Amino acid sequence: MEKDNNKNKRVIVIVISILLVIILVLGLTFAYLRTELSGSEQIVKVGTLDLILDETSEGISLDNAIGLSDNKGMSTTPSTFELKNNGSKAVDYIIYLDDNTIEETDTRIDDKYLKYNLNKNGEDSGATLLTSIGSNPNRVLDMGTIEGKSTNKYSLNLWITDEVDGNYSGHVFSGKLRVEVSQKRPGAGETIIANLTSGDTFDDGVDTFITGEDPNNYIWYSGKLWRAVSVNNKAKTTKLVTQWNISATTYNPDNQTNFAGSYMEEWLNDTSIDGFLGNLRDYENFIVTDAKWNATLDATSLGSITRPRDDGTIVTDAVGLLNMYEYQSSYHGTTYSNGYLNNGLYWWTLTPYNSSGVRCVYSNGDAGNNSPSGSSNGVRPSINLKSSVRIADGDGTIDNPYRLNGDNDTNLSGTLLSSRYSGEYIRFGNDENNLYRIVSHENGSGTKIVSDQPLKSSGNFLSSVFDSNSSVSYSSSNTIGAFLNGEYLTNYVDTTYSDMIEDSTTWYLGTVGSGTSYKLAKYTDTNMSSTTSSTIDAKVGLLRFGELMAGQFDRNENNTNYWTLTPYNTSIVRDVYSSGIADYTYPTGADGVRPSINLKSNVQIINGDGTKERPFEIALQ
Numbered sequence: 001m002e003k004d005n006n007k008n009k010r011v012i013v014i015v016i017s018i019l020l021v022i023i024l025v026l027g028l029t030f031a032y033l034r035t036e037l038s039g040s041e042q043i044v045k046v047g048t049l050d051l052i053l054d055e056t057s058e059g060i061s062l063d064n065a066i067g068l069s070d071n072k073g074m075s076t077t078p079s080t081f082e083l084k085n086n087g088s089k090a091v092d093y094i095i096y097l098d099d100n101t102i103e104e105t106d107t108r109i110d111d112k113y114l115k116y117n118l119n120k121n122g123e124d125s126g127a128t129l130l131t132s133i134g135s136n137p138n139r140v141l142d143m144g145t146i147e148g149k150s151t152n153k154y155s156l157n158l159w160i161t162d163e164v165d166g167n168y169s170g171h172v173f174s175g176k177l178r179v180e181v182s183q184k185r186p187g188a189g190e191t192i193i194a195n196l197t198s199g200d201t202f203d204d205g206v207d208t209f210i211t212g213e214d215p216n217n218y219i220w221y222s223g224k225l226w227r228a229v230s231v232n233n234k235a236k237t238t239k240l241v242t243q244w245n246i247s248a249t250t251y252n253p254d255n256q257t258n259f260a261g262s263y264m265e266e267w268l269n270d271t272s273i274d275g276f277l278g279n280l281r282d283y284e285n286f287i288v289t290d291a292k293w294n295a296t297l298d299a300t301s302l303g304s305i306t307r308p309r310d311d312g313t314i315v316t317d318a319v320g321l322l323n324m325y326e327y328q329s330s331y332h333g334t335t336y337s338n339g340y341l342n343n344g345l346y347w348w349t350l351t352p353y354n355s356s357g358v359r360c361v362y363s364n365g366d367a368g369n370n371s372p373s374g375s376s377n378g379v380r381p382s383i384n385l386k387s388s389v390r391i392a393d394g395d396g397t398i399d400n401p402y403r404l405n406g407d408n409d410t411n412l413s414g415t416l417l418s419s420r421y422s423g424e425y426i427r428f429g430n431d432e433n434n435l436y437r438i439v440s441h442e443n444g445s446g447t448k449i450v451s452d453q454p455l456k457s458s459g460n461f462l463s464s465v466f467d468s469n470s471s472v473s474y475s476s477s478n479t480i481g482a483f484l485n486g487e488y489l490t491n492y493v494d495t496t497y498s499d500m501i502e503d504s505t506t507w508y509l510g511t512v513g514s515g516t517s518y519k520l521a522k523y524t525d526t527n528m529s530s531t532t533s534s535t536i537d538a539k540v541g542l543l544r545f546g547e548l549m550a551g552q553f554d555r556n557e558n559n560t561n562y563w564t565l566t567p568y569n570t571s572i573v574r575d576v577y578s579s580g581i582a583d584y585t586y587p588t589g590a591d592g593v594r595p596s597i598n599l600k601s602n603v604q605i606i607n608g609d610g611t612k613e614r615p616f617e618i619a620l621q
Helices: 070-074 188-194 263-269 324-329 479-484 487-492
Strands: 013-016 020-026 029-032 035-038 041-046 049-054 060-063 079-085 091-099 114-120 140-146 150-160 175-183 201-203 207-210 218-221 224-232 238-242 291-294 314-317 347-352 358-361 367-370 382-385 391-393 402-404 425-427 435-440 447-451 505-508 535-538 562-567 573-576 582-585 596-599 603-607 617-620
Touching: 070 114, 070 150, 079 091, 114 140, 140 150, 188 207, 188 224, 188 238, 188 391, 188 402, 207 324, 224 324, 263 314, 324 347, 425 617, 479 487, 479 535
Parallel strands: 020 175, 218 402
Antiparallel strands: 013 060, 020 029, 035 041, 041 049, 049 079, 079 150, 091 140, 091 175, 114 150, 201 207, 207 224, 218 224, 224 238, 238 382, 291 314, 347 358, 358 367, 391 402, 425 435, 435 447, 447 596, 505 535, 562 573, 573 582, 603 617
């Protein structure tokens, strides 16, 4: 049933006045070109490329509108435009949707109230929140390569969503299209390989693998540090894997070692606020969403594994894991323990070992296998970058990783933190505990964050019992909850930061036992039909089992075990070991503490770019 907003008597005027600005990118030079008008069409030219807005279309103008369902929003009259390449050579482009100037007496509507659908050459993007494609001036509407003598045809719908309740009476939206264009350059993977030291690759005839102890193959994308693993020789797609364990979770129930249909596949490709793919920036523009993942069973010893058959067990997904052959292929010229894919933690691959075990990598770099339910190893998601994705900046080192076109935001001052991405870094708190990371936007309007690492005192990790009375239920009055909602707020976060925290957040305390899904930490069932009734309201909490950022982000010897707030059963509580495994400990045991909080919706960025080297500096709007 559609939401009835008439009773609220909200009056909304949304006007899109699409203006066209095109930028020719040559190195660091930006040349602004004039707009040419011709009849009923507005044309911008750069070389052989034209961007044409059809001014005969009605555009997007909503007067006295109410929130619309997705079906009705997508059926509104769209604005239409074309991108034409009249030349014979392919060129790269990025189309941005920027804010346009509004009257001083008007108030701009917040992006969180808006959804859009972009139809490109007959294919819809689907109803998508505007916040998912970045914030002004970095909203990436489309990007890619357009071949010579080709035309891309677009239509754009924009509407107020009925899914978010808020006061937007009298607010307006005005936008303009901006296009960055450059001559066609090599894809990301081709650039990375070309810049490597000689001998740091291995070509098996299908893929070119990056090898060695620490090659310059670091990439920063969507708030996470990745390593480029290989480039497909034909398609020129680039396989990436996260440098660290983004989370830790059960693979599947007992004796179910299949990747297809597993808890692991669900977590990686979950497009909800709780899953990995749903928090990945503008993924349809960056990654191959129908990639092929070879999950063929292989019990061969590491070092003797051959490329799995193309007619083996193939799973089609946007996100997967590395298989054992891909892991092995990164070690040419070095030892397993020293290779760049050994991050010093335990983590899953997607290769079954037999009918009861799934292969994994141990913290020393050796291969092993674990029960899919008895163990909860770390998760290192893997994706394939499209061949059209280009390098925008960086040199591939850990301190200056490659940045991608469309994910290399600048000028973020004044941007709401609620529009940013899981994994990005924030300066928050005091002294040695002043680095945090975005987890998600679970409550819709704010930003859930967590400390980058467990709390320290004078360089040593703090430890705490979960509850001295053996309770497995987190609360603001049990041992760890009382510390977090008392001493932590007083001594670790001063008033400058504590004023940014929501006064109360709902924390989900669902139980996740052996062989059960990560979803039960928050929901009553795996269909996610309703949230668990086991909840507590508090200002400060902890991460759940299997939640984003509930992994380890340093090697085993450099970190410590820490608590989650998820019970394993009535006697023990889930925690994350320093090795990267999610396990469980009696509540009277001692573990590290990673505070998690929800920041208010009006927290904005005043400086920084969200990387570890330049974390966001924030303030209340």
